[in-house]
Amino acid sequence: MEALVLGTSNCVMRDGFLKYFREHARCGVTTRSIGGVLSSTGLYYFGEVRDQHHDYAIIDYEINDHQAVNAGLTTTQRLEQNLCNLVTEIRLSGKKPILLILPSLAHLEKPSSVELMQEAFCQKMQVPYFNVTAIFRAAMLLGATKEKLMRDSAHMSQSAAVVIGQALSECITEMESVISIESSMTVMCHKTHRILASSLVKPERVIERGSSLRTAQFAQIFEGESLLIPIGENEVLSSIMINNGAKGCIASFNNGNRTVSRQLIMYWDTNNPDVYNSMHVDFFDELEGSKNGIIMKLEPIDYLVTERLLHGRPPLPGRYGELQIEGFLVRSQKETPTLAPYRQYPELPLSLEKFPSQKNIITNIIESLKNS
Structure with missing residues (x-):
């Protein structure tokens, strides 16, 4: 099994979550990630790896997309179109997308417009997603502090990254272990x-x-x-x-x-x-x-x-x-209707943090922080 990672600086840090995902995952990992970029980067890089074999494509762009919206440089509508184009390309190539929503200090207490858009997008497009920001919010209600959860404004701490990396690998293992159903949907997207x-x-x-x-x-x-x-x-x-x-x-x-x-x-x-x-x-x-x-x-x-x-x-x-x-x-310039395949997992929710294997993830985060 092989995973492709399309993301930002959280995906290239030496002791970031991807290090611990690699250690626990039962699959090879290829990363095409750059710090400080927006979701259109996934479309650029996907042109390079489209024909390579990967079972999953893990997507992470929420933090920088959110910064661009806050700066008045783009809109959530355009960013949603980026995701629609990217997810459709991923599915047409035979890969299964998973969207990550990673935390930043700017919206640990309240969801950003981009986080809300991405959750709604995943529900509409039936894309499995892992809202790590929501996990951190729940951990803060039980006593976890921002200082322990985050190493800086845009990157989770090493202690938290250990738990998140392992959890992501467990979720993929769980997806592989249950029955999935091949389906399809027609979406409007740009080539x-x-x-x-x-x-x-x-x-x-x-x-x-x-x-x-x-x-x-x-x-x-x-x-x-x-x-x-x-x-x-x-x-x-x-x-x-x-x-x-x-x-x-x-x-x-x-x-x-x-x-x-x-x-x-x-x-x-x-x-x-x-x-x-x-x-x-x-x-x-x-x-x-x-x-x-x-x-x-x-x-x-x-x-x-x-x-x-x-x-x-x-x-x-x-x-x-x-x-x-x-x-x-x-x-x-024009959108075109595109029929794209996707897989449904009747036994699992779309949100990975609600998978049965993750019933203790908030407790695991808090325990990891105590030992840091």
């Missing part, structure tokens, strides 16, 4: 695909970057240069995957009728800004394609920026004028 930037430049402009998680090819372009992105009239440019260890630059995007611009400077550490790290950047103001495609141009540092980014940074002195681009996520 998506990736355009790899390495296919748009000369070979000498293609560079390879890698980490312990993944290696990819990037197109290197500099201030003053342009790139033609072949995005058609019935499509929109949805996002871009870059190396935020590059110097960064303001980029304009023009379809012949309209121009938008973004400051693509995304380093995390001012002391080590050149460290390689992939970053998937959403275009909240999506640009329509045209019969001639979209022209991307790297602009001077004083160029007018039309859209701010969730994790944008100001340029550092002497560090400007280069982008390293892995690819672009493109989606269709």
